[in-house]
Amino acid sequence: MMLRYYELLHDGVLNMTPEIKVVRETPVMALIDADGSLGHAVSVRAMDLAITKAREMGIGGAGVRDSNHFGAAGVYALRAARTGLIGLSTTNAWTRTVAPTRARIGVFGTNPVAIAAPARRNRPFVLDMATSTVSVGKVNVRWLNDQPIPEGWILDEEGGSISDAARAREYIYKREEGGLTPLGGTAGLSSYKGYGLAALVEILAGTLVGGTFTGISRGERNEKGRFNIGHFFMAIDPGAFRESGAFEADLDEMIDVLHGTEPVDPSEPVLVAGDPEWAHMAEREVNGIPIPERLVEGLRVIAEDCGAEFVLDQG
Amino acid sequence: MMLRYYELLHDGVLNMTPEIKVVRETPVMALIDADGSLGHAVSVRAMDLAITKAREMGIGGAGVRDSNHFGAAGVYALRAARTGLIGLSTTNAWTRTVAPTRARIGVFGTNPVAIAAPARRNRPFVLDMATSTVSVGKVNVRWLNDQPIPEGWILDEEGGSISDAARAREYIYKREEGGLTPLGGTAGLSSYKGYGLAALVEILAGTLVGGTFTGISRGERNEKGRFNIGHFFMAIDPGAFRESGAFEADLDEMIDVLHGTEPVDPSEPVLVAGDPEWAHMAEREVNGIPIPERLVEGLRVIAEDCGAEFVLDQG
Numbered sequence: 001m002m003l004r005y006y007e008l009l010h011d012g013v014l015n016m017t018p019e020i021k022v023v024r025e026t027p028v029m030a031l032i033d034a035d036g037s038l039g040h041a042v043s044v045r046a047m048d049l050a051i052t053k054a055r056e057m058g059i060g061g062a063g064v065r066d067s068n069h070f071g072a073a074g075v076y077a078l079r080a081a082r083t084g085l086i087g088l089s090t091t092n093a094w095t096r097t098v099a100p101t102r103a104r105i106g107v108f109g110t111n112p113v114a115i116a117a118p119a120r121r122n123r124p125f126v127l128d129m130a131t132s133t134v135s136v137g138k139v140n141v142r143w144l145n146d147q148p149i150p151e152g153w154i155l156d157e158e159g160g161s162i163s164d165a166a167r168a169r170e171y172i173y174k175r176e177e178g179g180l181t182p183l184g185g186t187a188g189l190s191s192y193k194g195y196g197l198a199a200l201v202e203i204l205a206g207t208l209v210g211g212t213f214t215g216i217s218r219g220e221r222n223e224k225g226r227f228n229i230g231h232f233f234m235a236i237d238p239g240a241f242r243e244s245g246a247f248e249a250d251l252d253e254m255i256d257v258l259h260g261t262e263p264v265d266p267s268e269p270v271l272v273a274g275d276p277e278w279a280h281m282a283e284r285e286v287n288g289i290p291i292p293e294r295l296v297e298g299l300r301v302i303a304e305d306c307g308a309e310f311v312l313d314q315g
Numbered sequence: 316m317m318l319r320y321y322e323l324l325h326d327g328v329l330n331m332t333p334e335i336k337v338v339r340e341t342p343v344m345a346l347i348d349a350d351g352s353l354g355h356a357v358s359v360r361a362m363d364l365a366i367t368k369a370r371e372m373g374i375g376g377a378g379v380r381d382s383n384h385f386g387a388a389g390v391y392a393l394r395a396a397r398t399g400l401i402g403l404s405t406t407n408a409w410t411r412t413v414a415p416t417r418a419r420i421g422v423f424g425t426n427p428v429a430i431a432a433p434a435r436r437n438r439p440f441v442l443d444m445a446t447s448t449v450s451v452g453k454v455n456v457r458w459l460n461d462q463p464i465p466e467g468w469i470l471d472e473e474g475g476s477i478s479d480a481a482r483a484r485e486y487i488y489k490r491e492e493g494g495l496t497p498l499g500g501t502a503g504l505s506s507y508k509g510y511g512l513a514a515l516v517e518i519l520a521g522t523l524v525g526g527t528f529t530g531i532s533r534g535e536r537n538e539k540g541r542f543n544i545g546h547f548f549m550a551i552d553p554g555a556f557r558e559s560g561a562f563e564a565d566l567d568e569m570i571d572v573l574h575g576t577e578p579v580d581p582s583e584p585v586l587v588a589g590d591p592e593w594a595h596m597a598e599r600e601v602n603g604i605p606i607p608e609r610l611v612e613g614l615r616v617i618a619e620d621c622g623a624e625f626v627l628d629q630g
Contacts, residue, residue, distance in 0.1 A: 024556065028343050029373040031556050058344040059549075061374050063556055086518065103585045104577045115511075117518050125518065127511035133504050150503050159579035185504045188465050189448050193498050196430075196442035196588040199573070203401065203432050203440065207565045208556050215572045234374075241339060241346050241378055241523050250522045257530045258514070262419045264474035270418045273511040 001069060003298045005038060006305075012225055014038055014068060020045070028053050030062045031209060036226045039070025039091070043231055047076040047089065050235040054085050058240030063209030064231040069093075073114035074128030074277070080235045081116035081124040084248075088234040089114050092206040094214045094227035097172050098132045099179035100195045101187055104157050106179030107215040110135055111201035116274075118238075120248040122255045126274035131198040132180040133191075139168050139180075152185030154178065204232040316384060318613045320353060321620075327540050329353055329383060335360070343368050345377045346524060351541045354385025354406065358546055362391040362404065365550040369400050373555030378524030379546040384408075388429035389443030389592070395550040396431035396439040399563075403549040404429045407521040409529050409542035412487050413447045414494035415510045416502055419472050421494030422530040425450055426516035431589075433553075435563040437570040441589035446513040447495040448506075454483050454495075467500030469493065519547040 008014050015036030024031040030049045034042040046062040053060025070076075073089045080087025093109020100107055110130035117125045134153050142149055143165035151161045154168045157177035162168045171178040183194025206213045211230020212222065222228055238247030261270045296312065303310040323329050330351030339346040345364045349357040361377040368375025385391070388404045395402025408424020415422055425445035432440045449468050457464055458480035466476045469483045472492035477483045486493040498509025521528050526545020527537065537543055553562030576585045611627065618625040 026373045026555060029555050057372075058341045059374055059376050061551065086523065100573060100576060100585050102578045102580070102583050104579050107573065107576055115515050115518075117522075125514065127508075127515060129505075129508045129511060133499070152504050157579070183499055183505060183508050184448070185500065189467050189500045189504070190444075190498060192586070192588070193442075193444045196444060199440065199569075199588060200430050200442060202569065203430075203566065207432075207562055207569060208401065208551065208553055210557055210561070210565075213565070213569050213572070215576075216568055236376065236523065238523055240341060240344050242525055246525070247522055250525075250528070251518065253531055254514075254517065254522060254528050257528070258415060258422065261415060261422055261530075263417045264419050264472070265417070268417050270415050271507070273507070273514060 001071065002302065003295070005069070006298075006302050008068065013221065013227065015226075018042075022049075028057050028060055032062065032064045034064050034067035036066055036224065037068065039064070039067040039229065039231060042067055043070040043076050043089070043233070044079070046231065047079050047087065047233045047235070050233045051080050051083055051085060051087075054080075054235035054237045055083075059234070059236050061232070061234045063205075063233075065210040065228065066226060067091075067211075067229045067231055068227065069229065070231055072128065073112045074116065074126050075114075076233055077114040077116035077128070078124060078126055081118045081126070084118050084238070086117045086236040086238065087115070089231070090201050090205045090233075091231045092202050092211055092214065092229060094212075094217070094219050094229060095136075096176070096214050096219050097136060097180050098182060098195075098198055099155060100198075101182060101184075101192045104159075104178070105176050108132075108182075108195075108198040108202065109214060110180065111198045111205075113197070113201055117251060118248055119251040119255055120245070121252045122272075123274060123278050125251065125255065125272060126277065128273075128277075129183075131183055131194055131201055133183055133185045133194065134180065136172055136180070139165065139172060143169055152181060152189075154180050205230045208232060316386065317617065318610070320384070321613075321617050323383065328536065328542065330541075333357075337364075343372050343375055347377065347379045349379050349382035351381055351539065352383065354379070354382040354544065354546060357382055358385045358391050358404070358548070359394070361546065362394050362402065362548045362550070365548045366395050366398055366400055366402075369395075369550035369552045370398075374549070374551050376547070376549045378520075378548075380525040380543065381541060382406075382526075382544045382546055383542065384544065385546055387443065388427045389431065389441050390429075391548055392429040392431035392443070393439060393441055396433045396441070399433050399553070401432045401551040401553065402430065404546065405516050405520045405548075406546045407517050407526055407529065407544060409527075409532070409534050409544060410451075411491070411529050411534050412451060412495050413497055413510075413513055414470060415513075416497060416499075416507045417474075419474075419493070420491050423447075423497075423510075423513040423517065424529060425495065426513045426520075428512070428516055432566060433563055434566040434570055435560070436567045437587075438589060438593050440566065440570065440587060441592065443588075443592075444498075446498055446509055446516055448498055448500045448509065449495065451487055451495070454480065454487060458484055467496060467504075469495050520545045523547060 499506030
């Protein structure tokens with residue numbers, strides 16, 4: 001996301017000298033004003049507040065308003081699971097790429113939500129998902145690889161599935177009409193549920209914390225020149241509900257049952273949320289992180305612009 | 316569900332003289348032991364505890380263990396929205412009808428989740444959804460109407476879509492193999508998300524509260540002859556995060572934008588979660604609730620068995 005963040009900086013959207021303030025607080029909740037900063041640092045602070053409150057009271061929640069993109073939702077949820085708590089993190093967005101069931105235009109961002117929970121023998125459960133059928137990134141990967149877009153990922157203004165990847169990207173980046181489908185894909189496969197989940201994310205990360213719904217602002221910046229993105233975080237302490245260790249033991253048993261469930265195809269075992277990402281991480285710790293040449297060049301330009309030494313190891 | 320509840324009663328699953336007890340409590344959470352009762356009354360009590368705590372602290376949560384079927388999840392979430400709070404309700408199940416992505420057998424119940432939020436000019440937002448593509452009820456309706464099952468609703472043990480409704484019901488009620496798909500339907504349409512949401516419901520309504528995961532018990536009763544179903548409820552007070560009335564005003568504006576979004580087909584306007592149910596309710600308040608003859612006869616038998624007068628108005 002670095003290139004996009006640098007654009008936002010140049011466009012004056014990001015405030016790089018923010019006064020981040022806790023504007024409301026009770027023993028179980030906090031609301032933080034991010035003062036137009038990037039979302040990452042303030043989200044760590046918000047999740048840590050939720051974690052501290054959950055440790056003391058059993059449940060803790062924290063909202064953030066006047067923020068920007070916060071990176072991967074799973075990072076914050078996992079932060080809670082690493083300390084033994086169930087974590088939830090979610091954000092709204094300023095893009096309008098997801099069309100409600102029956103709609104001719106996009107109204108929501110891909111409104112992601114992540115939930116993580118701690119086990120003992122197994123790695124934490126981490127579900128990190130866009131509430132659309134697929135993320136924008138998956139469409140871009142198809143385009144980069146000259147592959148068609150599967151039926152049900154993205155629709156045109158007539159409600160027809162778009163199969164050409166270049167055309168799909170036009171509907172995502174340039175045209176108001178059409179859009180990514182909500183999870184479910186089609187009305188017949190209950191896309192109203194994915195649409196409802198996108199709205200739920202908007203209610204928690206937008207309406208509840210005072211963030212702007214991009215469907216109302218139509219993706220325009222406010223009087224401060226900002227998008228006013230909102231986030232919402234929650235932590236729950238299993239120790240408030242169960243004897244020490246009982247939650248982790250039961251979750252281990254659940255994960256074992258899921259891993260042990262007979263698959264349709266023996267070469268494709270049943271996975272648990274987080275498994276693909278853990279496997280990626282292990283592989284990349286050994287082989288490094290592949291970075292497209294275009295990204296390396298972009299990062300080099302940013303480093304030069306900032307007068308920072310370019311130290312990216314391409315070893 | 317009355318006929319099914321009566322079967323459970325006869326099978327000794329339900330405890331009709333339960334000692335329902337709050338077994339853990341802090342200012343923001345409570346855990347209730349339902350002592351094998353039906354889930355409805357204890358769930359009202361649990362949601363009311365969550366509501367009271369949220370009113371005082373900003374957020375409140377309540378779990379229930381050793382319970383049974385609690386009816387429609389939306390009822391409890393809506394109870395919170397009726398008092399001005401955001402409400403969440405969810406339950407696990409003893410049936411094993413939903414197969415994880417890639418799996419050859421069913422492991423989860425349809426694990427529903429409901430979220431409701433209060434507006435002012437508009438009716439509350441109420442999303443009440445099974446985490447499977449469709450509920451068992453929708454398959455039964457197709458069967459009753461001699462209609463085929465759409466692709467992606469239910470799979471056989473080879474992962475193939477079942478189109479014959481009678482065969483689909485066999486896979487739901489009689490066979491361990493195959494099962495309803497998680498929301499998303501197919502791997503290509505991200506059914507891992509629906510599967511992850513089913514697991515999340517299990518984590519909150521099962522693992523967190525000490526309820527039994529049917530994937531572990533394989534739907535068998537425990538040493539007390541019970542299924543030990545769990546529920547989880549949460550309430551959040553918008554007044555803790557926003558000035559009085561700001562949340563409701565912003566949610567009204569969001570609902571208006573959604574209702575005003577141009578539809579693909581002008582005869583099918585864009586709906587908001589809860590709209591179909593509000594329309595049904597209005598229609599039935601005028602015309603009454605249609606009850607199949609088989610249900611009327613079943614209720615008559617139950618009334619006779621109990622020595623209760625049969626007063627059902629078939630006006």
